[in-house]
Amino acid sequence: MKPFTTNMSSFDEQRELEGRFGTLLSISDQSLVTLASSVRRRLSGGGLTNGQVISRLNGSYNLVHIVEFDDGVRYVVRVPATGWGSRFTEIAKRSLVSQALTLRWIRKETAVPVPDVYAFDISNTNEIGAPYILMSFINGHTVSSKWFDRTGPTALEERRLRTLDTLAQAISLLQKFQFDKIGSLEFDNGTVGNSIRIGPCYRWDEGIFGDEDYGKDLRVEEFGPFESSKSYLRHCVSHYWDPRKRSPLALGSRMILDMMISCLPLSTKDVSTNQESFVLSLPDFDSQNIMIDERGNITGIIDWDNVHAVPRFLGYFSFPGWITRDWDPIVYNYPVNKEREDSPEELKRYRRRYNSKMQEILHGNGDSRFVSKSHIFEAVAIAATDDVRRLEIVRKIVGRVFQAEDDDALELIRDAGSGRLKLKDRIKVRTGLQALLSVSS
Structure with missing residues (x-):
């Protein structure tokens, strides 16, 4: 769960929280205990057990009460930020149902350590007056709190490697699932059974970044489903494109991003067919959502908001986000912050380790061919869904293709956006992208 933080004063932060969560902030401790006690009695058949709220956490899109x-x-x-006022739409309700039932299904069909969903409600006529998902508590620490922590019973490097190895083992269990479309999972009669359909994808919509009203009318939006990986990514590019940006760099980065998408491998498990199929992955596969014990063993994987089937090259086997940061220049802060960032050389080493472990698990077959380049596929997907980070990611990839300095890569992007890119250079760009994004059988 991403923490909801700002650089504002405490007064402004409170106003921001109220704007995001509104009446949900007034949910009382007593009502939460009443709800939890009711669910526990129903599950155990036991008598009354006393309880108390010991923690309240504000995420970007959820309030979490323990x-x-x-x-x-x-x-x-867990109470979604869309659970009040005009945000409490039928789409928001369907998205919560899909998430809750998908978690139940993953837990029923695999040993992936996801929370156990005990109850959920998409109405506001319950004990807390808001929609919720009530689930088991995952013991442990977030990877984000331990990746740079040198205290504990094991050496830091030993704990890091155990984290990567046990995470690969846990998340790889999603390999048993495949689907014929990109989209969310829908279950007949609202229960986890054998009949599953692919419905629309869901995403948080906060408006256009930089607008005065950005984030003030948070909603869940639905789109798709899609039958091809490229149509999915092209839709994302179009949706997250700010039409007011008409500079040569903005136009050039989009033009080259479109070329990247056309060069991505097909989302197939079997290289002998052109029929695409799709898989599950953690929607926000980053360090704040992976729980570990003191030695680095995975204890749980949390925050499955808006989970849906995705292209195989973005699937379950992909590198976790904290070892791919060097491919997202806007967020990567090395060497300025060496205390909280790994060097590019360290990140490459951890990717080699994770790739090696995943190859071992997958026996070098099928989806294993995507793993070693999954950080590049992830970068393309981020560029497709984030108008702010797009230019720097495109510059990074262009620089890799041509072994060029940042300024030279930027000039090539500017030439593309201003119509000055010569045909021979356009061909060279495409050929280079094809080589970078290709995978062997």
Whole structure:
């Protein structure tokens, strides 16, 4: 879960929280305990157990409340930011149902350590007056809190490597699932059974970054489903394109991004066919959503908001986000912050380790061919869905294709956007992208 933070004063932060979560901030401790106790009695058939709210967390898109009973058992009550006012739409409700049932299905069909969904409600006529998902508590620490922490029973490097190895083992269990479309999972009669359909994808919509009203009318939006990986990514590019940006660099980065998408490999498990199929992956595969123990063993994988089937090259086997940061220049802060960033050489080493482990797990077959370049596929997908980070990612990839300095890569992008890119150079760009993004059978 991404924490909701700002650089504002405490007064402004409170106003921002109220604008995002509104009446949900007034959910009382007593109502949360009443809800959790009711669910526990129903599940266990036991008597009354006392409880209390021991923590309230503000995420970007959810309020998270932890209820602890007097015997030490903890429940998590997760309330979406779209659960109040005009944001509380039918689309928002369908998205919550899909998430809750998909989590139940993953837990039923695999040993992936996801939370156990005990109950959920898409109405506001319940004990807390808001929609929620109530689930089991995952013990442990986030990877984000431990990746740079040198304390504990094991050496830092040993813990890091164990984290990567056990994460690869856990997330690879999603390999048993494949689908014929890109989209969310829908279950007949609202129960987890054998009949699954692919419905639309869901995403958070906060408006255009930089606008005065950005984030003030947060909604869940639906789009798709899609039958091809390229149509999915091209839709994303179009949706996250700010039409007011008409500079040569903006136009050039989009032009080259379109070329990248056309050069991506087909989303097929079998290289002998052109029929695409799709897989699941953690929607936000980053360090704040992976839980570990003191030695680095994975204890849980959390935050499956808007989970849906994705192209294979963006699938379950991909590198976790904290070892791909060097391919997203806007967020990568090395060497300025060496205390909280790994060097490019370290990140490459961790990717080699993760790739090696995933190749071992997948026996070098099928989806294994995507792993070694999954950080590049991820970068293309980020550029497709983030208008702010797009230019720098495109510059990074162009620089890699031509072994060019940043300024030279930027000049090539500017030439593309101003119509000055010669045909021979356009062909050279495409040929270079094809080589970079190709995968062997």
